[in-house]
Amino acid sequence: MVPTNYYVILSAVLFGLGVFAFIFKRNVITIFMSIELMLNAVNLAFVAFSQALGKLDGQVFVLFVIVVAAAEAAVGLGIIILIARNRQTLNVERVDLLKL
Amino acid sequence: MTAPLVVFFGLAALAVIGAVSLILQKHPIHSALSLIVVMVALAGLYLLMGAEFVAAVQIIVYGGAIMVLFVFVIMLLNAGVEEHTSLSKMAGPPGLLLVLALAGFIAATVARSGASVQAATQTGALSSTKGISEMVFKDFVYPFELTSFLVLVAILGATVLAHREKS
Amino acid sequence: MRALLTTNAELVITIVKIALLLFIVLTVNAYLTWFERKVVAHIQSRWGPHRVGPHGLLQPLADGLKFLFKEDPTPAGVDKFVYFLAPLLALALALTSIAIIPFGPDPIRLFGHDIYLGIAPLNLNIGILALFAITALGVYGVALAGWSSNSKYPLLGGLRSSAQMISYELALTMSVVGVLLMAGSFNLRDIINAQARHPERGILGWNIWPQILGFFCFFTAAVAETNRVPFDLPEAESELVAGFHTEYASFKFAMFFIAEYTSMITVSCLCTIMFFGGWLSPFPASWTVTHYLPSVILIPFGLWVIMDGVRYETIFGRLVLPAMGTAITALGLVLIVFPQVNAFIQAPFWLLSKILTFLFVYVWMRGTLPRFRYDQLMAFGWKLLLPLSIVNVILTSFVILAKMQWGAQ
Numbered sequence: 135m136v137p138t139n140y141y142v143i144l145s146a147v148l149f150g151l152g153v154f155a156f157i158f159k160r161n162v163i164t165i166f167m168s169i170e171l172m173l174n175a176v177n178l179a180f181v182a183f184s185q186a187l188g189k190l191d192g193q194v195f196v197l198f199v200i201v202v203a204a205a206e207a208a209v210g211l212g213i214i215i216l217i218a219r220n221r222q223t224l225n226v227e228r229v230d231l232l233k234l
Numbered sequence: 235m236t237a238p239l240v241v242f243f244g245l246a247a248l249a250v251i252g253a254v255s256l257i258l259q260k261h262p263i264h265s266a267l268s269l270i271v272v273m274v275a276l277a278g279l280y281l282l283m284g285a286e287f288v289a290a291v292q293i294i295v296y297g298g299a300i301m302v303l304f305v306f307v308i309m310l311l312n313a314g315v316e317e318h319t320s321l322s323k324m325a326g327p328p329g330l331l332l333v334l335a336l337a338g339f340i341a342a343t344v345a346r347s348g349a350s351v352q353a354a355t356q357t358g359a360l361s362s363t364k365g366i367s368e369m370v371f372k373d374f375v376y377p378f379e380l381t382s383f384l385v386l387v388a389i390l391g392a393t394v395l396a397h398r399e400k401s
Numbered sequence: 402m403r404a405l406l407t408t409n410a411e412l413v414i415t416i417v418k419i420a421l422l423l424f425i426v427l428t429v430n431a432y433l434t435w436f437e438r439k440v441v442a443h444i445q446s447r448w449g450p451h452r453v454g455p456h457g458l459l460q461p462l463a464d465g466l467k468f469l470f471k472e473d474p475t476p477a478g479v480d481k482f483v484y485f486l487a488p489l490l491a492l493a494l495a496l497t498s499i500a501i502i503p504f505g506p507d508p509i510r511l512f513g514h515d516i517y518l519g520i521a522p523l524n525l526n527i528g529i530l531a532l533f534a535i536t537a538l539g540v541y542g543v544a545l546a547g548w549s550s551n552s553k554y555p556l557l558g559g560l561r562s563s564a565q566m567i568s569y570e571l572a573l574t575m576s577v578v579g580v581l582l583m584a585g586s587f588n589l590r591d592i593i594n595a596q597a598r599h600p601e602r603g604i605l606g607w608n609i610w611p612q613i614l615g616f617f618c619f620f621t622a623a624v625a626e627t628n629r630v631p632f633d634l635p636e637a638e639s640e641l642v643a644g645f646h647t648e649y650a651s652f653k654f655a656m657f658f659i660a661e662y663t664s665m666i667t668v669s670c671l672c673t674i675m676f677f678g679g680w681l682s683p684f685p686a687s688w689t690v691t692h693y694l695p696s697v698i699l700i701p702f703g704l705w706v707i708m709d710g711v712r713y714e715t716i717f718g719r720l721v722l723p724a725m726g727t728a729i730t731a732l733g734l735v736l737i738v739f740p741q742v743n744a745f746i747q748a749p750f751w752l753l754s755k756i757l758t759f760l761f762v763y764v765w766m767r768g769t770l771p772r773f774r775y776d777q778l779m780a781f782g783w784k785l786l787l788p789l790s791i792v793n794v795i796l797t798s799f800v801i802l803a804k805m806q807w808g809a810q
Contacts, residue, residue: 136242136282139344144246144279146340148272148332151253158257159331160317163308164265170300171253171269174276177292185283190365193288194374197366200295201381205388207300211307212395218311224262225317263483290530295573298537301566302544306563309548309556311782327662363526363587395664 141182154224162224166207175201182214241282249275266304273297274394287363410514418520419500426499430662431461437764444768455710455718462542465655472653476550483549488649488656491542495660495667498535501528502670503590505680505748518749528589529581532671533574536626540566542660543628543645550648558644561634561775563642564752568782569625570631575790576618579797580608580675593679600686607678616676618790623668625782627661629763634778669759670752677755680748695750696733703730 152175155168177196184192214224220230252271259265274297280289370378435450435457442449450457456459475484500520506594508515525531540563547559574670581587584595607615625632634644639645673679684691703726710722736743 136238136377140242140246141283142344143341144254146248146337146344147250148253149340151257153336154329154333155253155278156259157325159265161262161313162327163262163304163311164314165258167256167262167265167269167304170386171272172237174273178276178279179286179338181280181283181285181288185285187346190362193285193362193366194369196288197291197370198377198381199373200291201385202302202396204295205385206265207303208388209395212392214307215311216395217256218313224311224313224361260481263480263545267483267486269547274538286527290534292529294530294537298534298540298570301702302537302540302563302567305541305544305548306560306567309544309563311559335574 138182139185142179145179145182147177148172148178160225160227162217162226162229163211165226166210166214170203170207173199238282242279243276245275245282248272249279261314262308263305266301266308269304270297270301273301285362287366402653414514414516415520415565416461418516419727421497422499422520425751426496426663427659429666430659431465433662433665433760434464434658435461436760438769440764441768444765455713455715455722457579463595468652468655469587470632471651473653476552476648478551479648480549480551483545484541484648485653487542487549488653488660489730491539491660492656492663494535494539494542495663497669498532498539499663499670501532501535502667503679504752506590506593507745507748509745525588527587529577529592529671529675532667533570536569538668539660539664542657544767546649546657547645550645552648554641554766555645558634558641558647561641562628562645565628565632565634565782566626568779569622569786570785572618572790573622573626573737575787575794576615576622577675578721578790578794579612579615582794582797582801583608583611587675587794589679590768593674596678597681603681603685603688604678604683607676607677607681607683611800612676612793613795614789614796616672618786618793619676620672622782622790623788624763624766624779627664627668629661629665631772632778633772634775665760665763666756667765669756672759673752673755678751679755680686680752682747682751692747695743695746696736699733699736700730703727706800715776 149172152168152172155171156165159165159168177199180192180196180199181193184190184196215227219222223229249272252268252275255268256265256272259268277289277292277297280292294337333395438460439449439457450460453459453463475481489755503517503519503521505518508517510516521528521531544559544563544565547555547557547562550556580592584592586592586595596607618805628634646654649657682691706726706729707723710719710726713719713722736746
C-alpha cells in the first residue's frame with residue numbers, strides 16, 4: 135500500500151505548480167484554471183488524510199470543495215465573459231484601467 | 235515495488251506532467267486539456283485509495299461540468315495564443331523561487347510530522363458511499379444547506395453577469 | 402505458458418472478454434446503420450439499401466471499405482494534436498461505457514472459472530456513477546472536434562453541443578435518482594435485482610410503473626446527450642453542413658459515427674436496466690412455459706427467411722438467405738432440445754430484445770420528429786425536464802418514507 139506522505143508530497147507539488155501558474159500565466163482563463171489546480175491539490179491531501187485516519191470527514195469536505203468550485207466557476211466565467219466583452223482582451227495586463 | 239505503488243507513481247507522474255504542461259502550453263485550450271489530464275489522474279488516485287464516490291464525483295463535476303464550461307468559454311470568446319510582456323517574464327524566476335520555498339516547507343513539515351501520519355497507510359476498506367451520505371445528511375446537514383444556498387447565489391450571480399442590458 | 406495462464410487467469414479472461422465485446426459491439430454498430438437506413442426508408446415509403454447483398458445486408462461492409470479507402474485530407478490551419486485527439490477520445494469513451502453494462506445474471510462455467518457476462522467486476526459499487534463519469538467526458542470529443550477544425554460551422558456545432566450536453570446532463574442525472582432510491586444501490590446488478598423482489602409480479606414489478614416520470618426525463622435527456630433527432634442540433638445538416646464533424650473525412654468521420662451508435666446502444670442498455678427490469682422476464686417467474694418463447698420466435702422467423710430466400714431475385718440471395726434461415730431455425734430447435742441452454746439464454750434473450758426495442762424507438766423518432774429550435778431546446782431542458790426530474794425525486798422519496806413509516810408491505 136502507498137504511504138500517506140507520498141500523497142501529501144504529490145499534493146504539495148501540484149499546489150506549488152498551481153501557485154506558479156497563477157503568477158506566471160497572463161490569460162484570465164488560464165489563471166482561473168490554476169486556481170482549480172490548487173483546489174484539486176488540496177482535495178488530494180484531504181482524501182489521503184481521510185483514508186489514513188479512517189474517517190470520512192475529509193471526503194465529505196472534498197465534496198463541499200467541489201460544490202464551491204462549481205459555483206465559483208459559474209460566477210468567475212461570467213465575469214471573464216464580461217471582461218472580454220468590455221475590453222476585447224483576455225490578457226490581465228491590459229485590464230489595468232478603472233474605467234472603460 | 236508492489237502493484238499499488240506502481241499505479242501510484244504512474245498516476246502521480248501523469249498529474250505532475252499535466253500540471254507542468256498547463257504552465258508551458260501557450261493556448262488556453264491546451265492548458266484546459268492538461269488540467270483535465272490532472273483531474274482524471276487524481277480521480278484514479280482516489281480510486282486507488284478506495285474513495286470511489288469522490289473519484290466519480292471528481293470526474294462528473296470537475297471533468298464533465300466545470301472543465302466543459304471552461305472549454306465552452308474559451309471557444310465562445312475565441313481566445314487566442316497567450317502573449318507575454320516583459321513584466322510577466324520577470325514574474326517567472328521569483329515565482330519559481332516562491333514555489334520551491336512553499337513545496338520545501340510542506341515537504342519539511344511532512345518529514346517532521348509525527349509517526350502517526352507517516353505510518354498510517356491506506357486500507358482502502360472504508361465503505362465510502364453510504365458513510366458519506368450519512369455524514370452529509372446527518373452531521374453536516376447545515377453546511378450542506380448553506381452550500382445549496384451558495385449555489386443558488388452563484389446561479390443568480392451568473393445570470394445577472396451574463397445578462398446584456400438593453401439600451 | 403500454461404503456468405502463466407493459470408496464475409493470471411482473471412486477467413486473460415478479462416482480455417478475451419474485452420476483445421469479444423469489442424467485436425460484437427462493432428458488428429452490431431455496423432448492422433445498426435443498416436437497420437436504421439432500412440427502417441427510415443420504410444417509414445418514408447422507400448426500399449432503403451438493397452443492392453449490395455440480399456436485402457442490402459452487405460451494405461455495412463461496403464460502407465466500412467469505403468471509409469477505409471477514402472482520401473483523408475487534413476484541412477489547413479487545424480490544431481493538429483487536438484484535431485486527431487477528438488475522434489479518438491469520442492470513440493474510446495463511447496466504447497468504454499459499454500464495459501460497465503452487465504449482460505446476464507448467471508456465470509458460464511468454463512475451464513473451472515465462473516465467467517460472468519460483462520466486463521466490469523460484480524461488486525462495482527459505483528456502477529451507474531462510473532457510467533455517468535464516462536459519458537460526461539464524452540462531450541470533449543464533440544467540443545474539441547468543433548474547435549480544432551478552425552472552421553465556422555464546426556465551431557458553432559461544437560458550441561451548441563457543449564451547451565446542450567451540460568444542460569441535459571443535469572436532468573439525466575436527476576431523473577435516475579428515483580431508481581437509485583428504490584434500489585438503494587449504484588450497482589447495476591443490484592438495480593435489476595431490486596426489480597425482481599416480487600418474482601410473481603413479472604412486468605408489474607419493474608421500475609417503469611413507479612418511475613414513469615423519471616423514465617420520460619431520462620429517455621429524453623439521454624437522446625439529447627447522444628445528439629440524436631430531435632436533438633441533433635450540433636450536426637444539423639440543413640443549418641451547419643454537418644456540424645462538428647464537417648472537416649472530418651474517411652476513417653476519422655467513421656470514428657465519430659461509431660461513437661454515436663455505440664452511445665445509442667449504451668443508452669438503450671441503461672433504459673432497459675434501470676426502468677424495464679434488465680434481463681428479467683415480463684412474465685411471472687412461475688410461468689415456465691414462456692421459456693419456449695425464444696424458440697417460438699426464432700423458428701417461424703427462420704422459416705420465413707427460408708421462404709423469402711428461395712424466391713429472391715439474385716442467385717447469391719437464393720443461396721445465402723435460406724442458409725441463414727436454416728441456421729436461425731436450427732438455433733430455435735437447439736433451444737428446445739437442450740433445456741439447460743434454454744434456461745441460460747432466457748436472461749440475455751430478454752435483455753437483448755428490450756435493447757433492440759429501444760434502438761427501434763430511436764430510429765422511429767428519427768423518422769418521425771422534426772428538429773428542435775435552439776431556444777426551444779434550452780427552454781425544454783431547463784424549464785421542463787429539470788423541474789420534472791426534481792419533482793420525481795421528491796415524490797419518490799416521500800413514498801419511500803411513507804412506506805417506511807407506516808410499514809406498507
